Amino acid sequence: MAKLVLQTDFGLVDGAVAAMYGVAFQVNPDLGIYNLTHEIPPYDIFAASYRLYQTVKYWPAGTVFVSVVDPGVGSDRRSIVAETNDGHYIITPDNGTLTHIATYIGLKGIRQIDEVKNALPGSQESHTFHGRDIYAYNGAKLASSQISFNDLGENLPIAEIVKLPLGEVTQQPGQVSGTIDILDIRFGSLWTNISLHAFHELNIHTGDRVLVSIYHHDHLRYQNQMPFTRTFAAVRVGEPLVYVNSLINIGVAINQDSFSDVYRIGTGINWHITFAKAPAAPVIIEE
Template sequence: MKRLRGLQGFLWLTYALVILNLPAFGQNGILVFQSDFGLKDGAVSAMKGVAIGIDPNLRIHDVTHEIPAYNIWEASYRLMQTAPYWPKGTVFVSVVDPGVGTVRKSVVLLTNSGHYFVTPDNGTLTLVAEQLGIKEIREIDEVANRRKDSGQSYTFHGRDVYAFTAARLASKTISFEKVGPRLTGKVVAIPYQKAVFGEGKVVGTIPILDVQYGNVWTNIDKETFKKLMVKTGARIRVKIFNSNEKVYEGEVTLVNTFGDVPEGENVGYFNSLLQFSVAINMGNFAEKYHVQSGSNWKIELSK
């Protein structure tokens, strides 16, 4: 009878985890790092060393460590750009933390997609929270989840708190519930212009640059863009603003790919995320026209 009850309990647990998709112990042993540290010193290596010290079997990878210093918005974008392509249960660590040592919260976000994000709650979670949805947020208990004998260090939470907690979570040394107390279902969010159509124009944000080539990416998706009713090969009027200051005004040709126009011509196209972008064929649009990116950069499209 006891054996039967034990089997019944196991079946009910399996039902809860698989059928109901509860989050307990959904981690997959993959740990992905992001920071604004660069690779000139040993900071990134130190974080990875802490993680390996928790479990040498962890599979450790990187998003990037070339986020511009203190650029929380770009950290948010890079997570949004890459996280959906990683398996459910992956744990991300993002350390762009100009407020390190202050009262900003250290948190772990579990998204509806089953991904975990370990980071300061300073705006870094803005876009993944929107894109992947918030299932649960927990504040890191730094008494239980902090590297041993690191209490006197106030300026390297990436090593002492985030890498340590993330490695324990990714390796299933702790469950998500052991991270710390549950928080309300909101994160600190950076305000920005959503892609919208109205009065014969589409307005959006320039969240990021394709930094290698100087192409200007926007958050204007195909469905919103289609409301302009512009066909491939047609010209589009483009205005770009930094806050309220106009930086660029001109026309681009809507193309499927760069080779559709001669070298040096300004083009509009849809990037790998299927969002509208502008570029110069075999040139650098951002450099030529002094365009940058961020939540304060806006773009307006019209016929």
């Protein structure tokens, strides 16, 4: 039996997530249900897209993900199920939630879910909780092999799904630039869209110092030199560093503090970051 993994912006302060669990267990009481997160910031579709990208590829093929960050619930936005190139399934609103998966992993197929035919029995008069009535319900049926991917609706061309804008990585002599996509949320570290491969083009090695410049709408908000290290412990508590995060992209952090909070740095395509190899300190010769 496949697994069902849930992601929402609902939080755990009320019964919404528990209701999704209940519907899934009604479909199959033996189903394995797991949480990706329920702490996506409210309405933050980009964060939902990124957290799927961060997580999906580490789960076994056949795992069904349900992602519900749905500010357009009940509108004419589509409900869809995607099959990834790696053999995972994602049920979600067609509002950009599949942006990172489509870009970095790839999609094999998309089906548009019929929200009337495939709704939880008795829920047709409710139009504000598709997370329970459409997504968890059909996710549980798919994970339990009670329906197939093709059963969920008509084929939808992959090129027609909604995608959010992503930041670009650009390289110039001696520097690489990108965007701050998201935070390592509890610790306030900055996760960029710059890959280690692109960073290596600067000929920077562990222990070298890096000139880090951060801009918001082209206005310089932060600039400093810091070491490129393998671990946070390579610098003193309270000192900044450049490192490789768990997605093999470049991150910026403060050892045991929040870089985002300390320097008031945000995320998104309007937050740009540039890395360059810092010039070597001059050698002072005493006579």
